[in-house]
Amino acid sequence: MLWLNDQAGVAPMPPRPQAADIESARTRLQRCQGLLARLFPDLSACGGVIASPLLPLAKLQQAQGGDAAREGAWLLKADHALPVAGSIKARGGFHEVLALAEELALRHGLLDAAGDRAALAEPAARACFSQYTVMVGSTGNLGMSIGLIAAALGFRAVVHMSVEAKAWKKDRLRRHGVQVIEHAGDYAQAVAAGRAAAAADPATHFVDDEQSLALFLGYAAAARELAEQLRAAGRAVDAERPLFVYLPCGVGGAPGGIAFGLKALYGEHVHCFFAEPAASPCMLVQLATGAAAPVSVYDIGLDNRTEADGLAVGLASPLASPLMARLLSGVFTVEDAQLFTGLLQLFETEGIALEPSAAAGLPGPDWICRSAAGRAYLDLHGLAGRLGSATHVIWSTGGSLVPEAEHERFRAEGRRLRDRQAQ
């Protein structure tokens, strides 16, 4: 379904965070570029800039029977290709651990406020960081992002995972010196175990996917990056030329941060939609009930079982959801079969390989341009006649670290499902 948020622009705006907070996150990432280039060989060529390309999707659009003259241009914001961590989690995760490293170095007199952050790769800083633990609970991409940067800075890095988490992810983390602790239960139990262990130790920093402002603001900094790329591509955003953005949503921090950043830049001219698995639409459930108290997908009889492991979240972030009540245009849900046929079609038309979670945004333009609910949204906002000058940005969120054999499996599943549909 496509659910439209009738509280957009109406629900009260929480006092924090503010637009200025996004700028300070962006400035932090900029002043740490020299440090990142020293820590990661992958980042030395690009000078430590954590950024992803904005790619045309003209072939995919054509394959779906659309054309830019009628429905606007489709683009892919390729966060699946973000360096080092291979997913959108590089943005929030790196920002939070860099903020922690700066704070500790300032407190221990290893850095002054204006000092060059590259000093944080020196032995004195590493010796200091080795006294601290950075901990996170994650089944995958967040653990990868936090674990890799924390270990690279010299922190003790601990990632709590469920036993079902993919073996190649655990292996990769262990190869980089990250301690992986496996739990018999699910994601929520891994997070709870990490949170409890961290609470008992003042030298442990727990990265809290559900509550962390530093994570959220790291994601929000992506908005200005996209704005610069749109400007460079000659795609203006204004009343005549609306921007639609389609973001896969798990707990809501990554897409929520980006939506918050884009709204701060473009206001009513940007229309942000989340994509959630049909079995795990936690943000939809939270916003649609309009309740201040948490409501989970289990509360309405859904089972939270999906192949989109990055999006399999039962309860939305209490930090992101009140902001999204105000800022989000709507949410569409995606069946697992669509994730696999979608990633197959993207690969066949554009040669781009995504993990299933990252393919959730692909049906976005179709919902807006061609469904009854989409047309209702366009009519309500006076946009029906402006579609030809619109820009649609589909945010791809992960996949470049996934082993090729796994990608082959995803595509085989896509072929199987497509053949079945054709019968």
Ligand SMILES: *Cc1c(COP(=O)(O)O)cnc(C)c1O
């Ligand atoms: C984490 C993740 C998301 C969603 O981010 P949340 O902050 O959980 O909403 C989307 N796609 C991928 C691949 C992810 O790893």
